[in-house]
Amino acid sequence: MSATASTPAPAKAPPLEKQTTVGNYFVSNYPPFSFWKQEFVGELQAALERPPQPGHPLGIYLHIPFCRKRCHFCYFRVYTDKDSAAIRSYLDAALQEFALYAAKPAVRGRKPNFIYFGGGTPSYLSVDQLSHLMNGMKALLPWDETEEVAFEAEPGTLTDHKLKAIRDLGVTRLSLGVENFDDHILEINGRAHHSKEITRAYGYARELNFPQINIDLIAGMVEETDANWRECIRKTIEMSPDSVTIYEMEIPYNTTIYKQMKAEGKLVAPVADWETKRRWVDYGFAELEKAGYTISSAYTAIKNPQKTKFIYRDRLWAGADLLSLGVASFGHIGGTHYQNHHDFDPYVARIQQGELPVYRALTPSADERLIREFILQLKLGHVSRNYFAQKFGADPAQRFVTPLQTLQDWGFLTIEGDTIRLNREGLLQVDRLLHEFFLPEHRNVRYA
Numbered sequence: 001m002s003a004t005a006s007t008p009a010p011a012k013a014p015p016l017e018k019q020t021t022v023g024n025y026f027v028s029n030y031p032p033f034s035f036w037k038q039e040f041v042g043e044l045q046a047a048l049e050r051p052p053q054p055g056h057p058l059g060i061y062l063h064i065p066f067c068r069k070r071c072h073f074c075y076f077r078v079y080t081d082k083d084s085a086a087i088r089s090y091l092d093a094a095l096q097e098f099a100l101y102a103a104k105p106a107v108r109g110r111k112p113n114f115i116y117f118g119g120g121t122p123s124y125l126s127v128d129q130l131s132h133l134m135n136g137m138k139a140l141l142p143w144d145e146t147e148e149v150a151f152e153a154e155p156g157t158l159t160d161h162k163l164k165a166i167r168d169l170g171v172t173r174l175s176l177g178v179e180n181f182d183d184h185i186l187e188i189n190g191r192a193h194h195s196k197e198i199t200r201a202y203g204y205a206r207e208l209n210f211p212q213i214n215i216d217l218i219a220g221m222v223e224e225t226d227a228n229w230r231e232c233i234r235k236t237i238e239m240s241p242d243s244v245t246i247y248e249m250e251i252p253y254n255t256t257i258y259k260q261m262k263a264e265g266k267l268v269a270p271v272a273d274w275e276t277k278r279r280w281v282d283y284g285f286a287e288l289e290k291a292g293y294t295i296s297s298a299y300t301a302i303k304n305p306q307k308t309k310f311i312y313r314d315r316l317w318a319g320a321d322l323l324s325l326g327v328a329s330f331g332h333i334g335g336t337h338y339q340n341h342h343d344f345d346p347y348v349a350r351i352q353q354g355e356l357p358v359y360r361a362l363t364p365s366a367d368e369r370l371i372r373e374f375i376l377q378l379k380l381g382h383v384s385r386n387y388f389a390q391k392f393g394a395d396p397a398q399r400f401v402t403p404l405q406t407l408q409d410w411g412f413l414t415i416e417g418d419t420i421r422l423n424r425e426g427l428l429q430v431d432r433l434l435h436e437f438f439l440p441e442h443r444n445v446r447y448a
């Protein structure tokens with residue numbers, strides 16, 4: 001089935017970007033964050049007073065904003081200068097924030113289906129801090145029905161003692177931020193860890209039988225080469241992790257690399273162009289497939305799809321509630337998006353006053369929720385029309401006639417019965433293609 005014959009024909013050739021310039025490439029939510037406003041925070045307060053929608057899973061995300069060093073490509077809210085007293089006050093604030101939510105009708109008594117510790121660097125925390133935090137969370141909403149506890153780790157912060165504690169506390173998915181295996185490339189990009197720490201942490205994590213170990217790589221770090229990238233993929237396959245995530249390097253505005261570009265009057269970032277980065281991901285995916293992995297999204301390869309799931313991603317992309325805690329974190333509860341204060345002191349101060357530290361919010365319309373789920377699921381490479389017909393009462397092939405036709409004309413997409421499918425070439429550049437599905441007022445805006 002094709003979109004429609006009456007649609008005006010778009011340009012045949014996709015407008016390919018070549019160079020990596022400043023800006024956000026990765027689409028993680030919809031509508032864009034710049035449309036979330038302080039004046040809509042009351043809508044979140046109202047949503048929290050309503051009981052949860054039946055059958056809607058609840059996830060918890062906690063942002064740990066501490067790192068040993070700031071990577072030159074990092075655009076997250078992170079601090080490298082907080083002492084243990086400041087960290088403790090942050091963890092206590094996050095627990096208090098959680099308690100405020102846990103008392104609300106939208107959250108009260110619910111059992112989290114999935115939990116995600118992101119950052120920053122969650123593994124920067126000490127064993128005592130982790131125990132205090134996780135035990136405090138379990139006391140508020142028990143984890144006995146939780147299917148996945150995911151935890152991001154920087155290899156150089158992982159001692160054997162800490163890894164064992166992380167496992168004992170209930171983490172099921174350990175994600176190692178490897179990014180690259182070459183010490184010079186790690187160093188020049190501002191990473192804190194070294195290659196020997198990767199091997200050591202991975203070996204011990206394997207011995208501890210984490211149900212899932214993921215390795216994160218970045219295609220296109222400063223000074224990356226074809227030969228080194230091939231070596232990174234070879235070493236990754238040799239380690240045989242349960243899943244591998246590969247991101248293409250982007251240079252948003254608040255990165256050290258952009259600040260340096262600006263100071264030097266440069267428009268093009270000192271990293272590989274988009275075609276090269278796509279070629280590197282394509283190579284990585286092809287090698288992983290040869291080694292028996294399955295490509296499960298634009299970024300992820302999985303060794304055994306029967307055994308290894310990524311619940312956080314799949315639930316989030318299907319519209320689950322996400323109770324987000326911590327500075328600058330993004331959540332979605334009872335139909336309303338929200339983001340917390342993005343600075344440490346106001347975040348902690350608001351909670352100490354007994355208030356939710358929410359900074360801006362937005363309640364998407366039913367059509368915007370449909371667009372959000374559709375574009376996020378397109379990152380999987382295939383979307384079921386029937387799923388959307390059942391959930392939203394709309395067939396995406398009819399709702400998105402023009403953009404689907406555009407992507408078909410560009411040679412990236414087919415519609416086969418129930419399935420709208422991106423080919424590999426489309427999947428490798430999916431984030432830039434997703435803008436075709438945005439409402440007109442959401443196009444050409446800075447994404448943040």
Ligand code: SF4
Pocket residue numbers: 066067069070071073074075076078119120121154177
């Ligand atoms: S470890 Fe991650 S969060 Fe921390 S500075 Fe580097 S990229 Fe940013």
